[in-house]
Amino acid sequence: MNFDTRKYVIISFFVITGLMYGIKLFYMQVVDTETWKLEAQRIAERRIEVTPPRAVVFDRNGNKVIENKTYYNLMMIEEEMVDFDTVAFGKLIGMTKDEVLARIEEIKEGEGRYFNPHTKEYQTNYQRIRPYPFLKELTADEIARIAPQLDNFKGFYEEVTSMRNYPYKSGANILGYLAEVTQPEIDKDPFYKPAYKIGRAGIERFYEKEFRGKKGVKYIVTSARQNTVGSFEDGKYDTTAVQSKGIVLGLDIDLQAYGEKLMQNKKGCIVAIEPATGEILTMVSAPTYDPNLLVGRKNINEHYPKLVEDENKPLFPRPLASEYMPGSTFKPIQALIGMQEGVVQANTGFPCNKSVVGCHNHPHPGSVTQAVQYSCNPYFYALTRRIIQQGKHKSSFKDSEVGIDIWAEYMHSFGLGRKLETDITGLRAGNIPDSKYYDHWRGKGQWKFSAIQSISIGQGEVQLTPLQMANVAAIMANRGWFYTPHFVKSIDGGGPRKEYTVKNRTMVDEKHFPPVVEGMRRCVHEPGGTASRARIPGIVTCGKTGTVENFKLVNGRLIKKPNHSVFIAFAPMDNPKIAIAVFVENTGGGGGTWAAPIASLVIEKYLNGEVKSVEKEKRILDAKLSLWE
Amino acid sequence: MRKNDSIAGNFDWILFGIYILLIVFGISTIYSVTYNPEHPSIFSFSEMYGRQIFFVGVSLFLGLLVFLIDSDIYRKFSIPIYLFTLSLLIIVLFTEPINGAHSWLGLGAFGIQPGEFAKIGTAILLANYMSSFNVKQQNGQTVIVSLAIIAIPMLLIMFQPDAGTFVVFTAFFFVMYREGLTFDPIVLRIVNAIPGVRFKSTWLGTHFIPILFVVVFLLVITLIISHKPILLDAYPGEEFSGYWRMFLALFVTSILGYLIMRSIFAKRDARRALVIVILFFSTSTVITSAVHFGFESLPAHQKTRIELWLGIYEPEEGTGKVEDGADYNRSRAMTAVGSGGFAGKGYREANVATTKTEHVPECETDFIFSPWAEERGFVGSIFLVVLYTFLLLRVITIAERQRSKYNRVYAYSVAMILFYHFAINIGMNIGLVPIIGIPLPLFSYGGSSMMAFSVMIFLLLKLDSQRKDVLN
Structure with missing residues (x-):
């Protein structure tokens, strides 16, 4: 028999197999290749994000104000833990056996928690082969004690991490602090991963994006054992992490520290600005705290609750957020508005008529300059009355309504009654009342100047933050304009943000300033001036004191409390280098008693580099004022 | 020479x-x-x-x-x-x-x-x-x-x-x-034992080896290919029997096989090629579907055992x-x-x-x-x-x-x-x-x-x- 045809059966086997495999390969490698490429990516590639260290921050003289300090995490890989002696390990790190086991449980439950956008649920992707921090933020000393013995505990190793450090221990309310990101923050911004730090207050928060730098991404090839084998396609798709080149503040950290020292045992603020640039030289909020207390989760857990519960509220940034009545420091602005509106001239005089409003004993002011010099209450009552009720309408009610809005507009141009766009969070606007405000509280057509007269002398409904007061001093120094006060003068070697390079002009012309400034000079330098304690030998200082009546609502009744002491100033008179506002709460004394000498010490320190007024300094340092309030 | x-x-x-x-x-x-x-x-x-x-x-x-x-x-x-x-x-x-x-x-x-x-x-x-x-x-x-x-x-x-x-x-x-x-004598002995049946030769016995191979191969490949149900993006939430993959594969293979055989074979064998292909397609479809649906109806533990063996x-x-x-x-x-x-x-x-x-x-x-x-x-x-x-x-x-x-x-x-x-x-x-x-x-x-x-x-x-x- 001939079986030759059977060869076709075998040949067809070969051909059909080849065909089948060809079709299957076509399907896998051409049609469905994307599925497999994703799968290959999942198993053999890993995307690693490299986070650069946060920006280092310098003050105006190049001193490092915020730096990064090395800490250590004790990492754990469960897969590699063999013969784990929990008792001995606990002994090494100062835990009991149960605490060690509880911590491991905690890691398994909590670490690697992430929001899955597909299932819209939180999931943990804890993996035995991945490292997790068992103990976080150990100091060099702590890790030095543990590290030599880690060889006995397989699966544990140390890892370097970095945290903030504040070498000067000053400026806590300016610099702010970091804390771990919350889950909503992670969901909102892909930059953050669990355990990342984010700025929670101060400029750390305001400049978060500039401080954190730019992340780098590395694509690596990983082995089946999760080891890194090399970079993916020779790093073709990698990007490098970019750390900020450094942030320079207008702050003078030595001056800041000195200011904080002067304000010890007192409640209040110092704000100093360089008038020519708007850079904030110093911003003291007293009482304050050491910013290093809020570094790392251990410290935060320990100190944050205490700081929150402290009745003196050290976390509260008073210079930005405290709204005070400005008292007599408000008068120079009233004088300027009066002249600009033409309701008074530089040589207009008013009698000091104590029947209208109380005043102290002084000659009748015959000019604006003298009015400022004597801080004459009846004079400013009369002046402000002319601003508010200009007689343009028959009804004095309607007249006041129009007048106060003109007045408020002037005030806004001085940066009052609105939030300054300073580069920090927590700013408040203060209050400049206008017609709407009084209509709301007193009813439309129900009020005129006589009902609101206390605004003339910076009391009543007028409220300013100390930062605004300092800015007023800077406007005086500049004779009519200001740059928005700001902290950061240079980002990454460039300038400040664009909004801080725009000159803001007030609605008062420069020509009206000299008489007012002269009045402020006399406050300090003429015999009988209210601010004689602000004198510094060799420096011409212009200032204005304020004594703010202090009422407190207790059980529904207004109780009179010790007065606040306020002072605004700038120096030197010509070509001013520093403008300052000082506010000391509950002193009982006038602006000249406490605020003026403190301001003068800061000015002296800044302009001369050292303080020779030793006795003045000692008096201030020794004073313990009203912390109990 | x-x-x-x-x-x-x-x-x-x-x-x-x-x-x-x-x-x-x-x-x-x-x-x-x-x-x-x-x-x-x-x-x-x-x-x-x-x-x-x-x-x-x-x-x-x-x-x-x-x-x-x-x-x-x-x-x-x-x-x-x-x-x-x-x-x-x-x-x-x-x-x-x-x-x-x-x-x-x-x-x-x-x-x-x-x-x-x-x-x-x-x-x-x-x-x-x-x-x-x-x-x-x-x-x-x-x-x-x-x-x-x-x-x-x-x-x-x-x-x-x-x-x-x-x-x-x-x-x-x-x-x-x-x-x-040939395995024909053995097959014939079994087949002819049935009263009234008298075959001289059987196709099954003559081509027993390749048929066995095809059956085993189809059996294994059916189980592997049809194992996962088909999910189509156009019909979310619906599962289609994985067997359709096998059916499609057989169909495509048959057509391609026919075209190739026709170009290889002499003209007079062209009809024969068609017969072979139709025969292959119909029998293999019957066998594979029987295997797949038979497997699906097995108890879970037996299925697992077979799945483990097949990897x-x-x-x-x-x-x-x-x-x-x-x-x-x-x-x-x-x-x-x-x-x-x-x-x-x-x-x-x-x-x-x-x-x-x-x-x-x-x-x-x-x-x-x-x-x-x-x-x-x-x-x-x-x-x-x-x-x-x-x-x-x-x-x-x-x-x-x-x-x-x-x-x-x-x-x-x-x-x-x-x-x-x-x-x-x-x-x-x-x-x-x-x-x-x-x-x-x-x-x-x-x-x-x-x-x-x-x-x-x-x-x-x-x-x-x-x-x-x-x-x-």
Whole structure:
């Protein structure tokens, strides 16, 4: 028999197999290749994000104000833990056996928690082969004690991490602090991963994006054992992490520290600005705290609750957020508005008529300059009355309504009654009342100047933050304009943000300033001036004191409390280098008693580099004022 | 005609060319996969690529020896050669097991796998027996003796155990089929036992071996392909039976098969091709659907057992890591192949199938097709499939031009063994065949397989070059 045809059966086997495999390969490698490429990516590639260290921050003289300090995490890989002696390990790190086991449980439950956008649920992707921090933020000393013995505990190793450090221990309310990101923050911004730090207050928060730098991404090839084998396609798709080149503040950290020292045992603020640039030289909020207390989760857990519960509220940034009545420091602005509106001239005089409003004993002011010099209450009552009720309408009610809005507009141009766009969070606007405000509280057509007269002398409904007061001093120094006060003068070697390079002009012309400034000079330098304690030998200082009546609502009744002491100033008179506002709460004394000498010490320190007024300094340092309030 | 009488003139350069081509590609892939930057030279003996080159050198030397010996010697000494390879198979059972199997026989620094050489011994003896003057194919005794020649080494290999080589030995059944071996008497005895039935011959009995093969192959492939239900993006939330994949595959294969057969066959056979294709399509559809739906109706624990054996078992989510499942090797190799895309990732750019990452285990031996396909893409993998198919057809061409039955049986043995290795190896790399660890001929790393396949092919070249000397 001939079986030759059977060869076709075998040949067809070969051909059909080849065909089948060809079709299957076509399907896998051409049609469905994307599925497999994703799968290959999942198993053999890993995307690693490299986070650069946060920006280092310098003050105006190049001193490092915020730096990064090395800490250590004790990492754990469960897969590699063999013969784990929990008792001995606990002994090494100062835990009991149960605490060690509880911590491991905690890691398994909590670490690697992430929001899955597909299932819209939180999931943990804890993996035995991945490292997790068992103990976080150990100091060099702590890790030095543990590290030599880690060889006995397989699966544990140390890892370097970095945290903030504040070498000067000053400026806590300016610099702010970091804390771990919350889950909503992670969901909102892909930059953050669990355990990342984010700025929670101060400029750390305001400049978060500039401080954190730019992340780098590395694509690596990983082995089946999760080891890194090399970079993916020779790093073709990698990007490098970019750390900020450094942030320079207008702050003078030595001056800041000195200011904080002067304000010890007192409640209040110092704000100093360089008038020519708007850079904030110093911003003291007293009482304050050491910013290093809020570094790392251990410290935060320990100190944050205490700081929150402290009745003196050290976390509260008073210079930005405290709204005070400005008292007599408000008068120079009233004088300027009066002249600009033409309701008074530089040589207009008013009698000091104590029947209208109380005043102290002084000659009748015959000019604006003298009015400022004597801080004459009846004079400013009369002046402000002319601003508010200009007689343009028959009804004095309607007249006041129009007048106060003109007045408020002037005030806004001085940066009052609105939030300054300073580069920090927590700013408040203060209050400049206008017609709407009084209509709301007193009813439309129900009020005129006589009902609101206390605004003339910076009391009543007028409220300013100390930062605004300092800015007023800077406007005086500049004779009519200001740059928005700001902290950061240079980002990454460039300038400040664009909004801080725009000159803001007030609605008062420069020509009206000299008489007012002269009045402020006399406050300090003429015999009988209210601010004689602000004198510094060799420096011409212009200032204005304020004594703010202090009422407190207790059980529904207004109780009179010790007065606040306020002072605004700038120096030197010509070509001013520093403008300052000082506010000391509950002193009982006038602006000249406490605020003026403190301001003068800061000015002296800044302009001369050292303080020779030793006795003045000692008096201030020794004073313990009203912390109990 | 003098030229045809010379050995060089009758030497099959095409087969030799394919042989060299596969070896070169194999070494280049091994170099890529196991590249060690500390020994960058391809000749570094401490690395697999260096050793593979050494193995090739030894193989070529062995091939030359085979070529120098007169082909009659093999025929005369077929029984001693067979017995020698059998004795190696027995000795190997008393060695220390490596990876749980007694497959390696230490020979100095290198071990050999007697199983690889037993294929040659069996092929020679089978050829000798079947070409004897007094052997008749239809004879029951012939079947039994032939089966015994194949079964003895299979039994010994079973003891090692080495499932891959065991399966490959069934390739000899096809050789027997080609030579006219029939199971018809047995089938007829059963069929004709039914009262009133009187068949002279049955299609089933005559073509029992290929039918059995097709049935087993379809059975396995149906279970693998239809295993996962189909999810279509257009119909979210709905599952379609995975069997439709198989149905589509059969349909496409049939059409393509018909077109190819028509172009190969003479005109008068065109109708026959159509009949074959329709027959193939209808019977295979019936068989595969029966297998699939039969499997689906099995109790869960039995299904799991079969899935584990096929390497398609996936533990339910939450009950274990996928990495622990038997599906691991298969899915990793398929990932490497599929991610290669059309043009591939480029030479030495594989990152799934490489010993650097170890995602695909054994990617220099049993799974060497996956790095090739990952680096060369569809272009490379289809080229390799075509090259192997061409090799197989070339061996068949050679087999069919032999004058002696001895030569033809031997040549068919070579063809079928190569086919099994090719089909199983590439099949498991692309997820069509369960994981059975056997090397890709002339391509995978390994001394024994390289030497055995070389000797096998050089012996074929030798027999072929002397085919005109034989009067039969």
